[in-house]
Amino acid sequence: MSATIINGKEIVGSVREQIKAEVGALKENGIQPGLAVVLVGDDPASAVYVRNKAKSCDEVGIYSEVYRLPAETPQDELLELIGKLNADPKINGILVQLPLPKHIDEDTVIDAINVNKDVDCFHPINVGNLMIGKNSFLPCTPAGVIEVLKRTGTEIAGKHAVVIGRSNIVGKPMAMLLLRENATVTVCHSRTANMEEVAKQADILVVAIGRGKMINRNYVKPGAVVIDVGMNRMPDGKLAGDVDFDDVLEVAGAVTPVPGCVGPMTITMLLQNTLEAARRANAGQTSAQHASH
Numbered sequence: 001m002s003a004t005i006i007n008g009k010e011i012v013g014s015v016r017e018q019i020k021a022e023v024g025a026l027k028e029n030g031i032q033p034g035l036a037v038v039l040v041g042d043d044p045a046s047a048v049y050v051r052n053k054a055k056s057c058d059e060v061g062i063y064s065e066v067y068r069l070p071a072e073t074p075q076d077e078l079l080e081l082i083g084k085l086n087a088d089p090k091i092n093g094i095l096v097q098l099p100l101p102k103h104i105d106e107d108t109v110i111d112a113i114n115v116n117k118d119v120d121c122f123h124p125i126n127v128g129n130l131m132i133g134k135n136s137f138l139p140c141t142p143a144g145v146i147e148v149l150k151r152t153g154t155e156i157a158g159k160h161a162v163v164i165g166r167s168n169i170v171g172k173p174m175a176m177l178l179l180r181e182n183a184t185v186t187v188c189h190s191r192t193a194n195m196e197e198v199a200k201q202a203d204i205l206v207v208a209i210g211r212g213k214m215i216n217r218n219y220v221k222p223g224a225v226v227i228d229v230g231m232n233r234m235p236d237g238k239l240a241g242d243v244d245f246d247d248v249l250e251v252a253g254a255v256t257p258v259p260g261c262v263g264p265m266t267i268t269m270l271l272q273n274t275l276e277a278a279r280r281a282n283a284g285q286t287s288a289q290h291a292s293h
């Protein structure tokens, strides 16, 4: 038996078509959503993601600005740029590419981003709103995974979902979104005992650990849907996920490919959030106003 390879390109394409149409409709009312992406330092992987983000904005008609700052940029200068972007009406979304150089405190930087422009959903207020189920931006990678599950017709409610990884960017918000969809959720991490046994209980297995090809068939229940968030540059120079794709393909029900699914889906959700931010800015409906009452 061989698993279905989830067609990421097709899903990404159809969500982006929808976003493009909605951006087009806003433009007819004289509104163009705008995204600012800030990259500090010259990490080559980050440079690729930032280029992809700008290109994807163009494709759907979102205005974008990219700021490339040298690695030694003082924290104050970065905060000053964020202050300017916070006040700029052309900019609806601000994304500061992580990780930042060591001399910069990531929490301080994230705190400085206007809550209503935090299209990553990394600001503590937006993270809090997510926890209590209030309307806020959805974190891009986890929201992209939910969209993939829904568009492949995967039932989530009542199913056992196991998330491997507990980072603030992926694992934790992923668990929260699956819970919102009424899955029974287990989160694994580096201190989890008997991880193969735990993972094998999953109907839906989401893997975000940053260990190239670590998750093989021993972690997978026959027929499970396996979502690979990992992005690793292997010693041979090739890109691979955290899942041993060829091995898992033989037992799983469906598997996402890397590259070609969760990565581009993450960018798609970023576009969606930027569109949503522009809508809210123009409706005068901001979560900061809600939060201040």
Ligand SMILES: NC(=O)C1=CN([C@@H]2O[C@H](COP(=O)(O)OP(=O)(O)OC[C@H]3O[C@@H](n4cnc5c(N)ncnc54)[C@H](OP(=O)(O)O)[C@@H]3O)[C@@H](O)[C@H]2O)C=CC1
Binding pocket: 141, 164, 165, 166, 167, 168, 169, 170, 171, 188, 189, 190, 191, 192, 195, 208, 209, 210, 211, 229, 230, 231, 232, 242, 262, 263, 266
């Ligand atoms: N496609 C996309 O859009 C995105 C892809 N990524 C990719 O996803 C992967 C994860 O990213 P991120 O969450 O930021 O990574 P982090 O390094 O921040 O977190 C990794 C998590 O995995 C856990 N972990 C590490 N090794 C093991 C192990 N051997 N067994 C069990 N758990 C383990 C860690 O546990 P502990 O907490 O105990 O240390 C931690 O919770 C990376 O490959 C990254 O490149 C990330 C963001 C977006």
Ligand SMILES: Nc1nc(=O)c2c([nH]1)NC[C@@H]1CN(c3ccc(C(=O)N[C@@H](CCC(=O)O)C(=O)O)cc3)C=[N+]21
Binding pocket: 048, 049, 052, 095, 096, 097, 098, 099, 120, 140, 141, 231, 239, 258, 259, 260, 261, 262, 263, 264, 266, 267
């Ligand atoms: N503030 C912030 N927000 C993020 O969302 C964020 C971040 N920082 N730091 C890094 C991670 C990683 N990430 C990816 C986005 C797209 C692809 C992507 O498009 N991947 C392509 C391949 C790209 C390639 O060829 O290298 C694919 O999987 O098909 C991957 C990874 C967002 N992240």
Ligand SMILES: [Mg+2]
Binding pocket: 100, 101, 102, 103, 104, 105, 106
């Ligand atoms: Mg730092």
